[in-house]
Amino acid sequence: MSTDVQRALRPNGPVVAIDGPAGAGKSTIAAHLARRFGLLNLETGAMYRAFALKASRTGADVDSEDALVALTLKTKIVLESTSQGNKVLLDGENVTDLLRRQEITAMASRVSVHGRVRSWMVAEQRAMGAQGGVVMEGRDIGTAVFPDAEVKIFLDASPEKRGERRFEQTADSSVVAEARETVIQEMRERDERDRNRAESPLRPAPDAVLVDSTSLTLDQVIAKIDAIVAPFLPESLPR
Ligand code: C5P
Numbered sequence: 001m002s003t004d005v006q007r008a009l010r011p012n013g014p015v016v017a018i019d020g021p022a023g024a025g026k027s028t029i030a031a032h033l034a035r036r037f038g039l040l041n042l043e044t045g046a047m048y049r050a051f052a053l054k055a056s057r058t059g060a061d062v063d064s065e066d067a068l069v070a071l072t073l074k075t076k077i078v079l080e081s082t083s084q085g086n087k088v089l090l091d092g093e094n095v096t097d098l099l100r101r102q103e104i105t106a107m108a109s110r111v112s113v114h115g116r117v118r119s120w121m122v123a124e125q126r127a128m129g130a131q132g133g134v135v136m137e138g139r140d141i142g143t144a145v146f147p148d149a150e151v152k153i154f155l156d157a158s159p160e161k162r163g164e165r166r167f168e169q170t171a172d173s174s175v176v177a178e179a180r181e182t183v184i185q186e187m188r189e190r191d192e193r194d195r196n197r198a199e200s201p202l203r204p205a206p207d208a209v210l211v212d213s214t215s216l217t218l219d220q221v222i223a224k225i226d227a228i229v230a231p232f233l234p235e236s237l238p239r
Contacts, residue, residue: 013133017205142204
């Protein structure tokens, strides 16, 4: 992220990249930024989840990169940014409500280790954000998708805090509530895989601003992040 304030380098405004592990609060913050500053909110994790769903439905071997690459050629994933979060269309079907299931979550992290699957995703994500005016959330946005993003934030929190938050989200959702320990254990495994994979492992870009939300309230995190993002918005966007 440049220390100089850059305005409107892209037609619709800046790219705001938000990366970090599961449960750090990325989705909440991205949704807030989208509302507050009129940005398009794009959750790239939902694309990996949708692709995992496709692999599951077609019986593709998630450990075979060749099989998954063949599947990418027959797959179209579209994210629609709505006030309720992202609507996800898989080959034209609205699959939004199917993507939070535990087995899809685990599969998303397995399909995402393959370099050629990631290259396909990255190309799609670059095309979606090229005009700017977006907040894009994921694991590799600041490092691989938009290394030239105007704003890069790496949102983190202690594993205990993240596990707790993730459990609350799961228990609140319409998905069957799983045992707390299972949710936390699954999150830890997914984190390990995301951090240790060879291709675009989860890590902060060298020029990202690190925000640790462990001991902050949501309002405090929002205040911090608003202050980071606001100077990069063109005058025409709401402040
Ligand atoms: O963000 P979310 O939890 O929905 O992401 C699901 C999984 O997709 C992550 O655990 C990670 O393995 C993968 N992912 C990724 N790169 C991204 C977004 C998600 O590898 N940019």
